[in-house]
Amino acid sequence: VHRQHLTELGNKLYLLHPADVAYVLESLPQEERMLVWGLVRSDRDGDILLELSDAVRESLIKSMDSEELFAATESLDADEIAELAPDLPRDVVEKLASSLSLEEREQLRAAMSYPEDTVGARMDFDMVTIRDDVTLEVVLRYLRRFDELPDQTDQVFVVDRVDHFKGSLPLDRLLVNEPETLVSEVMSREVLMLSALDDAYEAAQAFERYDLVSAPVLDPSGKLIGRLTVNEVVDVIREESEADLLSSAGLREEEDLFASVWESAKNRWLWLGLNLCTAFFASRVIDTFEGTIAKVVALATLMPIVAGIAGNSGNQTMTLMIRSLALGQVTAANFKLLLKKELAIAGLNGLVWGSVAGLAAWGLYFGSPNAVMLGLLMTLAVMLNLLVGSLIGVIVPLGLEKMGRDPAMGSSVLLTFTTDSMGFFIFLGLASLFF
Amino acid sequence: VHRQHLTELGNKLYLLHPADVAYVLESLPQEERMLVWGLVRSDRDGDILLELSDAVRESLIKSMDSEELFAATESLDADEIAELAPDLPRDVVEKLASSLSLEEREQLRAAMSYPEDTVGARMDFDMVTIRDDVTLEVVLRYLRRFDELPDQTDQVFVVDRVDHFKGSLPLDRLLVNEPETLVSEVMSREVLMLSALDDAYEAAQAFERYDLVSAPVLDPSGKLIGRLTVNEVVDVIREESEADLLSSAGLREEEDLFASVWESAKNRWLWLGLNLCTAFFASRVIDTFEGTIAKVVALATLMPIVAGIAGNSGNQTMTLMIRSLALGQVTAANFKLLLKKELAIAGLNGLVWGSVAGLAAWGLYFGSPNAVMLGLLMTLAVMLNLLVGSLIGVIVPLGLEKMGRDPAMGSSVLLTFTTDSMGFFIFLGLASLFF
The missing domain is CATH 1.10.357.20 (SLC41 divalent cation transporters, integral membrane domain)
Structure with missing residues (x-):
């Protein structure tokens, strides 16, 4: 009967959003947490690890061997792997890196090189870029070739031949203007541009002030290298206020509710x-x-x-x-x-x-x-x-x-x-x- | 010479985003604050008031007479007027209400009736709705008739003839699918739906968990009455963490840096x-x-x-x-x-x-x-x-x-x-x- 209950629980977990599973795991004492973690299908482990707090994530990663960890994380994007990397054993990170494409490996290397509190450590590489000398009709046809757009895409970025950032085309301008209009006529040139080494909290304040959903991240030469999205910004604001709260009470770090x-x-x-x-x-x-x-x-x-x-x-x-x-x-x-x-x-x-x-x-x-x-x-x-x-x-x-x-x-x-x-x-x- | 400086300053202020002007005002001592406030062009006063903290907003409103206040706020939307209303003199609010269309007046009344910490007090009424029995081509043509889409529109809402919510069409699905597809085939039915009386902070946590940009707000009968957007959510999270900080130090309310x-x-x-x-x-x-x-x-x-x-x-x-x-x-x-x-x-x-x-x-x-x-x-x-x-x-x-x-x-x-x-x-x- 106990086993039957577990199967049922496993099925229920399968229907939950990874963030909800993470929430359940955070609220459980050690023993039950391990039990539930064992029930989660391994292909979802990676997404759930991303949603957990550092303290709980560490404890779950410690419970897994290298093979399990590799299986859990191999389907993640470069920026997601970079987020987990500090907690993963070195051999898993190396195996993951070698399984990536050349471009993604470069992204992983870049993302891991930025200090924790910078925009670079928070940006993602998944974005849509277009040229400015085409019509909106061409852009619309180009977008139809995607299966889906990256999450929180509220604008596509306009770049030149060597990926230098020229401006952005907000989706609403794409939608309200006539298809024969040129991108260069309607694109926005006054865009908040971030650099990978900018302070993440200051970038978050800019998002807050100007009500942004995403912003391009450029390297010093003006080349587009990624974007920061509002979901990361919400996390930054949350973490900053928690860090203030914890440090004002003299707690060195975030604490797992059920740590030993x-x-x-x-x-x-x-x-x-x-x-x-x-x-x-x-x-x-x-x-x-x-x-x-x-x-x-x-x-x-x-x-x-x-x-x-x-x-x-x-x-x-x-x-x-x-x-x-x-x-x-x-x-x-x-x-x-x-x-x-x-x-x-x-x-x-x-x-x-x-x-x-x-x-x-x-x-x-x-x-x-x-x-x-x-x-x-x-x-x-x-x-x-x-x-x-x-x-x-x-x-x-x-x-x-x-x-x-x-x-x-x-x-x-x-x-x-x-x-x-x-x-x-x-x-x-x-x-x-x-x- | 002094006057010339002021004119220059006025021109500079005119180039700033309302949120930036608000930031400048917050950082100035009383006397300079009033001086700068006098330089701001009156048609921008309303937008700037919306960006200010409660304490500073109150002090500026006190310095204006009813006529100035009406001029500053008459171009605002119903949800924005509702936000300022508690600080405005009663006669200004009444004059504003009577200048609104019947629909907007109803929205203003509704928005003002929800308690401060609910979704209703935070939602906006500006959104795009479509029917489910049309093709994406028709939706695209319909959107082209707008001058611009409401801020932070990442999805348009699908409703029936009496405005009952049926689902949502995320803009990216609109863009990646073929124009001859029907809305009903690609619309998303599993959407986070909020009620106007939901706790705003709990809604914010849901946004955080599921990485949302906007969510529909329904009345008890399932009718679509507004939407909550991520910029409001960011404000809710910020205010909640500030309220915690202030109340833990025993401060009754937010304090203007330069209050008496x-x-x-x-x-x-x-x-x-x-x-x-x-x-x-x-x-x-x-x-x-x-x-x-x-x-x-x-x-x-x-x-x-x-x-x-x-x-x-x-x-x-x-x-x-x-x-x-x-x-x-x-x-x-x-x-x-x-x-x-x-x-x-x-x-x-x-x-x-x-x-x-x-x-x-x-x-x-x-x-x-x-x-x-x-x-x-x-x-x-x-x-x-x-x-x-x-x-x-x-x-x-x-x-x-x-x-x-x-x-x-x-x-x-x-x-x-x-x-x-x-x-x-x-x-x-x-x-x-x-x-």
């Missing part, structure tokens, strides 16, 4: 280790004022508040900065203005929330001889530490960006470190003067 | 106020153990470490949960497994980092009679609090999602609150038993 405990724990260590170091540093700051705390124990009770609220406020500033940097809205010209604005907000918030916190502290210790002092101390410390938080919130992401790093990465360790240490220092330091 | 200090400060208050409340609660926990702290002041020095590391570790768990929830990978079936896994990771990390922290604490107070005790206490408290952090990290986002809330929203207040309070409670509580 050991793998997952390792993914989180770098950050936790760093956090422990900075926390011990902050604790040393407190230690310096042990004498003051011994005199007024209430200080120990109130100090985490000063650190916490500045950490939160700094995090708001930092989040807005990271977003504005990603959108390219922060320039040398407006940076000073931004910093001033954030400091002004911190000052205003310091006045408001510092007073609230001060009153609350005063209320809590009402009756004690230190009540007024504690209230004033609280107000002052919150105000100053909010300023520190917003300063760090503006400067750290900007500095990381200037250094060519991801502005989100590690920002928040540095922020917490500073607002904690400075919070304790300001609060206890002032207290040591007062008491 | 007052406006910006208000945007951040809810969170800071909440944070202050929870911080005072955590501080009350410490207060309970004032006696113990008075005996061993080192406790005050070490306690923020216990709270901090669990907050960070819980934040990692929570980030992964929020992401998995957004991707729909968390199900009732695998939830328990996930919780077990996260607790196991927290246990392992507790063992590792708890020991490191314990050793460090022991080293710091080496020579003091309390050194061994402090080390043991530290290890135990870090381990327990890491478990608390991961429990909250799994349960809170899931709970918010179950309650129909955004899982990111406020998650981290609750997390910090718990890891702080419980961290102090566990550490000082154990200490009060030990010392």
